[in-house]
Amino acid sequence: MKHTAFIGVPADFSFRSTVYSHGWCELAPFELDVEDWRLSCVFRDDDNNAVSAVIFEENDRIRIDLANSKVDLTSIIRDTRHLLRLDDDLNEFYRSIEGHDRLRWVRERRAGRLLRSANVWEDLVKTICTTNCSWGLTKSMVSNLVEKLGAPADNGKKAFPTAEAMASVSEKFYRDEIRAGYRSPYFVELAENVASGKLDPQKWLTSDLPTPELKKEMKRVKGVGDYAAENLLKLVGRYDGLALDSWLRSQFYKNHNKDKVCPDKKIERHYKDFGKCRGLVIWCDMTEKWIN
DNA sequence: GCGTCCAGGTCTACC
DNA sequence: GGTAGACCTGGACGC
Numbered sequence: 206m207k208h209t210a211f212i213g214v215p216a217d218f219s220f221r222s223t224v225y226s227h228g229w230c231e232l233a234p235f236e237l238d239v240e241d242w243r244l245s246c247v248f249r250d251d252d253n254n255a256v257s258a259v260i261f262e263e264n265d266r267i268r269i270d271l272a273n274s275k276v277d278l279t280s281i282i283r284d285t286r287h288l289l290r291l292d293d294d295l296n297e298f299y300r301s302i303e304g305h306d307r308l309r310w311v312r313e314r315r316a317g318r319l320l321r322s323a324n325v326w327e328d329l330v331k332t333i334c335t336t337n338c339s340w341g342l343t344k345s346m347v348s349n350l351v352e353k354l355g356a357p358a359d360n361g362k363k364a365f366p367t368a369e370a371m372a373s374v375s376e377k378f379y380r381d382e383i384r385a386g387y388r389s390p391y392f393v394e395l396a397e398n399v400a401s402g403k404l405d406p407q408k409w410l411t412s413d414l415p416t417p418e419l420k421k422e423m424k425r426v427k428g429v430g431d432y433a434a435e436n437l438l439k440l441v442g443r444y445d446g447l448a449l450d451s452w453l454r455s456q457f458y459k460n461h462n463k464d465k466v467c468p469d470k471k472i473e474r475h476y477k478d479f480g481k482c483r484g485l486v487i488w489c490d491m492t493e494k495w496i497n
Numbered sequence: 498g499c500g501t502c503c504a505g506g507t508c509t510a511c512c
Numbered sequence: 513g514g515t516a517g518a519c520c521t522g523g524a525c526g527c
Binding site for chain 1 (some may be wrong): 503
Binding site for chain 1 (some may be wrong): 516
């Protein structure tokens with residue numbers, strides 16, 4: 206028997222623009238049905254049970270269908286608000302791009318909310334999986350993590366593994382089963398630190414630290430360098446880093462530098478005037494064609 | 498079929 | 513603080 210919940214959305218919210226804001230919708234346990242624009246995912250409720258859900262837009266509201274009718278909706282609604290960023294205030298960002306014709310589409314399409322996972326732990330592991338490899342390999346590593354270490358929901362779909370589950374396997378498991386290569390010892394160390402309570406990535410969401418300090422804290426995690434930390438900062442709502450990776454650089458070269466390679470400092474100068482919003486501005490500037 | 502390059506980079510050693 | 517070299521994987525490409 207299905208269980209259904211509805212959530213109201215802000216006036217400047219777009220389900221499509223948010224879900225398709227970056228590659229996260231392609232990473233397990235997310236599954237995106239682009240025909241019907243339905244996002245499947247697997248949450249964990251407050252009792253740590255895996256809960257499979259389908260999220261979609263219906264009559265200007267977000268509808269969540271759960272396969273299990275016994276689930277307490279409170280945590281599922283909270284996590285859905287988090288991953289769709291329903292409580293983010295985009296006014297400062299929209300003000301920062303006013304007068305820039307090239308970016309007019311952003312407000313028109315109500316873009317600017319970057320999809321995230323249900324918690325920061327999951328975003329942290331996934332971000333490490335994006336480093337120094339093709340997008341195909343990222344998807345493969347994340348899919349392996351979910352399939353081999355995730356807990357199943359009632360319908361058999363699996364949740365992203367907990368830190369405890371990831372701490373329970375060896376470096377060899379990450380190399381042989383997850384195909385994580387040199388990242389394997391990083392995952393072991395990270396999972397042990399989070400499972401033991403030594404590190405709590407969720408606190409980054411509400412940290413009072415200035416962004417440079419928070420970035421330093423993130424970079425203490427092995428496998429997290431400048432790009433990964435700045436990507437994570439975007440996912441906790443801080444956009445003063447550009448999170449330059451090879452894809453973003455190549456798009457900048459195409460769009461603003463006649464397809465010629467240039468130093469990162471030139472890219473930084475280009476977005477300098479957007480201040481604290483520059484990380485979100487460059488991302489939107491490079492992804493206009495993604496969203497229609 | 499084989500070798501090389503390179504992806505949504507980072508770490509360590511060294512200067 | 514800046515830089516060189518090493519690092520897993522797997523697909524694309526040239527030969």
